[in-house]
Amino acid sequence: MEISVGHTPDADDAFMFYGMFSGKVTSPSFTVTHVIKDIENLNRKAKSPELDVTAVSVHACAHIPDYTILRSGGSFGIGYGPIVTATKEMTIEELQKAKIAIPGKMTSAFLLLQLMIGKFDYLEMNFSDIPIAVKDGKVDAGLVIHETQLSYSQEGIIKILDVGEWWDKTTDGLPVPLGINVMKDSFGLETIRKFDKFLQESIQFGLKHADDALEYAMEYGRGKPRDLIEKFVKMYVNDVTVNMGESGEKSIRKFFEMAIQKNLVQKFNLKFA
Structure with a gap:
């Protein structure tokens, strides 16, 4: 099955997808073509929806009803953020x-x-x-x-x-919900979970081969020095990135509960893989 995957030109995204896009982590179920756009551009594309899988801001979930949130590939700050x-x-x-x-x-x-x-x-x-x-x-x-x-x-x-x-x-220490990956509902939950596992394997491969993955990520470093990019990647590719688990899901739900209470977004249905 060929699917389109959108990600940002950011070092942490590149690090996560290194295994997948380098062909060092493969799947018998999927072949991928990747589309690179900045995060707000991907947020807008997801409203259409255009891409099969895409990185989006957590905030964008309030405006993209046709997607399910993957449990892997999220960017969560651990006590830090914007x-x-x-x-x-x-x-x-x-x-x-x-x-x-x-x-x-x-x-x-x-x-x-x-x-x-x-x-x-x-x-x-x-x-x-x-x-x-x-x-x-x-x-x-x-x-x-x-x-x-x-x-x-x-x-x-x-x-x-x-x-x-x-x-x-x-929030008493919940991870800061920033970015996630989502997949079109139309694929069905079984296929969505299968791709989620594929992405998780890519992230784990990057963590096991960190030097190679970081070298790949430097192509998206926007001219910043390697030590800064390495620090940035280590901040946003963490345990919650591999699998958001209970704390990641709880932080996303809390994020929108607070936003709905303040009338910053309308109530909607969150869907997790």
Whole structure:
């Protein structure tokens, strides 16, 4: 069975899919073609839905009723997650009145920040453009994701708020729900679970052959140094990535319970493989 698989041009995604896309982990049931797009682009594609399997933001689940959440391949922060950056210290009250650059309306980072500080004025832009927009004063602050969570000081900006820390404290240590992989419902649960196992085997292969997988991931490192990319990959390819388990599912459900209570998303049905 040939299926299309969408993933982001990010080092952690590349690391997870290394085994699968290098042909070192194979399946008798699936042949895959991969489509590489940034996360907000994949979120929008999933609304159609276009791809058979795709990485999406957890937040996007509120808008993509035709997909089931896979238990493997998720990006969960363990006490850390997106951060808010600026050129100077700002209080939460000041942020609530500020214009904040965000990496997309369907990103989990955007919904997490809304849960933390309430609704705010924002400007959507590609995540990689946010540090420059902050430094140049085009926005008052920027919500950053991916490796900029580690490199912001090199961009000439400072961290003023840690959304991941807030989630960790608010939920008594649940992992921070950021990204997941989903598969079209139309394949049926048996096939979805079969692909889920295939993806899990790819992730486990990457972890067992970390140097090779990291070398592959460096192709998606956007010019960042290897030590930073390695640190980033180790942050977001963890035990919950291999299988989200009870804690991962609980964190996703908690995420949407809080969002529904604050009228940030409409009630909907979550489906897990």
